[in-house]
Amino acid sequence: MDGRIADAAEGAPNFTSRYDREKLFRLRAEADVLMVGANTVRHELLPPLVRNADLAELRRAAGKPPHPAVVIVSRSLDLPWRAGYFTRAKQPIFVLTTEAPASVRQSAADVGVTVLEAGDQDLFQFGFNQLHARGFGQVLAEGGGTLVHALLARDLVDRFYLTLAPVALGGRDAPLLVNGPSLKPPVSFLLHHCEQVDSELHLEYRRSGEASPA
Incomplete structure (x- = not known):
């Protein structure tokens, strides 16, 4: 709450409730692609899957793969290519960067990762254009x-989910x-929605439009 x-030592959050984790899986199930920073990848042991069989099945029924794709934003490309995040992935993974040397492109290709190089373009505008072009x-x-x-x-956030x-x-x-x-x-x-579950507050904010009663 601060x-x-x-x-700082552990790097990955581990203090929220089971309800909060299930909510995360629901949000993942609604998404086409997940975007994460490089430091998140370094601290995660496994890829970000929809870890709920019913939600994964709903995606299949809607003609989607069971897990959304992932795009990792990294300028340094200092990523654990041999870690389970990549080797145990069940969805397409992209890495968005400015420029990648041949050795890094090869490391990515070895684990089935596609590198998107923005060059001199704005990294995020380029990335979103590339994602949309891929459907x-x-x-x-x-x-x-x-x-x-x-x-x-860059004003690229229209909804903000906060626990x-x-x-x-x-x-x-x-x-x-x-x-x-x-x-x-x-x-x-x-503020669009507010829900209390035990001692947690689950908040949804929206960038524009009318706020619903909280």
Whole structure:
């Protein structure tokens, strides 16, 4: 509840409820592609799947693959190519970067990953154009904070899902929900939905339109 999304030492959040994790799977099931930052990949052991058989089956019934594709945003390309995140993936994975040396392209190809190189173009506008050209519509950005900041700075976020958990982590080096310099002007949202589950608050904000009663 202090704006930090994980412990600095552990790197991945582990303090939210089962309900919150199930909500994440529902959001994944609705998405065409998941967008994550490189640091998230370094701390995750497994790929981001729809870990609910019923939701995966609903996707199949709708003519979609059981798991949404993944796009990883990384300028450094310092990724654990041999880790389970890649070797155990059950969906297409793309890496969005500015420029990739041949050795990295080969490492990616060895695990079935497609590298998208933006060159001098804006990384995110290029990335979204590439995704849309491949037929992907709804994008769910799962973080971390540096990725969220970059998307907010470009006004590329229309909905913001936030879980307020009754935990204060502290720590100067702990990752933040939005990690980066000041957003000028600040990016404003309207509260669309608020749900209390035990001691958690599950919030949905929208970038524009009328706010529903909370």
